Amino acid sequence: MEDIAGIYLNDRVVAASEARVSVLDHGFLYGDGVYETMRVYSGVVFMMEEHISRLRNSASLIELKLPKSPRQIKLAIFETLEACGHKDAYLRITVSRGEGPIGLDPELCSRPTFLVFADKLKPSPRDYYEKGMALALVNTRRNLREALDPQIKSLNFLNNIMAKIEAKKAGAHEALMLNHAGHLAEGTTSNIFFVAGGALCTPSDACGILRGITRDVVLSIARRLDMKVVEGEFKEEDIFGASEAFITSTIMEVVPVARLIGRTGARDFFHGGGDVTKMFMAEYRKEAASYVENTRAAGPSIWGFTE
Numbered sequence: 001m002e003d004i005a006g007i008y009l010n011d012r013v014v015a016a017s018e019a020r021v022s023v024l025d026h027g028f029l030y031g032d033g034v035y036e037t038m039r040v041y042s043g044v045v046f047m048m049e050e051h052i053s054r055l056r057n058s059a060s061l062i063e064l065k066l067p068k069s070p071r072q073i074k075l076a077i078f079e080t081l082e083a084c085g086h087k088d089a090y091l092r093i094t095v096s097r098g099e100g101p102i103g104l105d106p107e108l109c110s111r112p113t114f115l116v117f118a119d120k121l122k123p124s125p126r127d128y129y130e131k132g133m134a135l136a137l138v139n140t141r142r143n144l145r146e147a148l149d150p151q152i153k154s155l156n157f158l159n160n161i162m163a164k165i166e167a168k169k170a171g172a173h174e175a176l177m178l179n180h181a182g183h184l185a186e187g188t189t190s191n192i193f194f195v196a197g198g199a200l201c202t203p204s205d206a207c208g209i210l211r212g213i214t215r216d217v218v219l220s221i222a223r224r225l226d227m228k229v230v231e232g233e234f235k236e237e238d239i240f241g242a243s244e245a246f247i248t249s250t251i252m253e254v255v256p257v258a259r260l261i262g263r264t265g266a267r268d269f270f271h272g273g274g275d276v277t278k279m280f281m282a283e284y285r286k287e288a289a290s291y292v293e294n295t296r297a298a299g300p301s302i303w304g305f306t307e
């Protein structure tokens with residue numbers, strides 16, 4: 001197994017060889033657990049508070065009591081990053097229901113498994129930013145909210161994995177899923193935006209998406225710049241008729257869509273993104289850079305040590 005640079009399991013940093021989880025862990029057996037992925041820029045975890053609160057929300061939606069307070073989670077993050085030693089890193093927190101006898105009842109597990117790992121960030125291919133990504137509109141529908149709420153960032157990602165399989169078969173990098181009603185929802189690990197009629201459009205929460213933290217940053221940039229923003233219900237034709245499209249995610253940031261492969265044909269967009277996309281790519285990077293600067297300036301108190 002490839003070694004991961006920094007691993008924190010339950011209550012301490014451990015060597016990769018010691019990082020073992022039980023075969024009876026319900027995260028492994030049933031996908032019973034939640035996670036968060038964060039991006040670390042120059043040693044600073046971007047939007048750390050927002051990621052911790054989304055983790056808390058996911059945990060509360062599955063009635064999982066997190067084994068650590070937000071302050072303890074931050075301490076675990078910093079210990080992991082110290083062990084990791086990379087300033088530009090990928091960091092993931094995973095909390096599963098824990099070890100327990102076979103059976104779905106969460107009460108069978110007395111202690112959740114808490115895992116943080118961090119490793120050197122492997123940036124997405126430059127082509128994604130310089131040319132753009134290909135997206136395929138797939139047949140796999142996003143989970144019905146009433147069946148499994150996409151706001152739960154759960155360890156069961158099969159819905160998204162099925163969409164990813166389809167996208168790869170279609171020759172695309174990422175999938176675009178519709179919801180049960182045929183409205184645009186999101187990608188497998190990204191949110192979708194497009195520009196139409198002079199407005200920045202993105203599916204609303206009600207469409208059954210994971211409310212991306214990158215999506216929120218993009219929306220706040222758009223509002224600050226007085227752009228018209230529409231969070232709503234959109235059909236496949238809306239994005240096919242758009243002038244530009246891009247996707248967002250913590251790890252990839254803002255990536256232009258160069259090609260959209262639909263069920264009856266494909267649509268090409270600007271090579272490397274249109275003007276609006278390029279503006280968001282640049283503004284997002286500025287936002288991350290100023291977050292890093294402000295966080296450093298605020299000093300260790302933002303880490304929660306003084307709480």
Ligand code: PMP
Pocket residue numbers: 037160186187188189190191209210211212213214215248249250251
């Ligand atoms: N949707 C899904 C299903 C995801 O897994 C992700 C990645 N966390 C996103 C959207 C983008 O969210 P964020 O910007 O918070 O990374």
